Amino acid sequence: MKARDPALRLRRRFSRRALLVGAGQTGLFGLLAWRLRQLQIMESSEYRLLSDENRVNRQLTAPVRGAVYDRFGVAIAEDKENLRVMVIPAYCKNLAATLAAISSIVTVSASDRDRIKRTTRRQSRYLPILVTEGLSWQQFGLLNVLAPQFPGVRTDRASYRRYSNARSAVHVVGYVGMAGKGEVDEDPVMRVPGFRIGKTGIEKGFDRQLRGRAGSISYEVDAHGRIVRELGSVPSEPGKDVVLTLDHELQAFALDRLASQRRGSLVALDCITGEVLVMVSMPSFDPNEIAFKADAQKWKALATSPDEPLNNRAAAGLYPPGS
Structure with missing residues (x-):
């Protein structure tokens, strides 16, 4: 009996170790199975979303900004078609040479x-990347015809803000x-390249109403970010229009009467309703010169002029009655 005791103790010791190892393996595989279930079932939607974000490139499209009308429905500010030319550097053999080539058609x-x-x-x-905008239809058409000669260059149709009766x-x-x-x-519309917001006046005060909601185009891309195909699109929602109580003809008449004055302002109200029919301030300026393709020199001249043409004297100035 004593001779068999060491062997018995060895078998018992081995059995305990095997039991502990087996329990550890069972626990480990159980943990792995639980984690696998969590990833594949419980959190599958989250990781599917992350996968789609890596596979899908979503580009926002700018909405058409709402128009501003006078009391008779005459457009004072509205969006017009803007023809642009873009370049994708990855598809250009030589970016500098490509820009030099298209500069024979458009100004770069x-x-x-x-x-x-x-x-x-x-x-x-x-x-x-935007190269330039405000192309003529002749330039736009020529670039499309010669597109095979300009790899990486593509045309685009967007919009820009145009002001009628601008100075008044x-x-x-x-x-x-x-x-x-x-x-x-x-x-989200603020992330659209080149998107413009209202800076002053009605454009600023009603900016949220005028700007609309951005749309989007979804592209499938490869690991390098190259577009494989278009998956779908969501159209943008145009902004809402704003109708003013101003009379554009009276505005132009008032501006003409103040033309001989270096500085001044004129306001006319409907004495019954209290509606503002005319509000003019002098000196004035053309907003088309700074809202689209802003000229730095013109902007500097406006901002530093001693006559302060950017200031709305009719609303911001303090004058005694009848002055």
């Missing part, structure tokens, strides 16, 4: 070239411009 300034180079360094080379109503209607750092809000 030195500042535009520098901007394109800076943008290329900041973002993916597979994302389009600019201080009331205002103008649009690129959003500054402090003006960017949580609205």
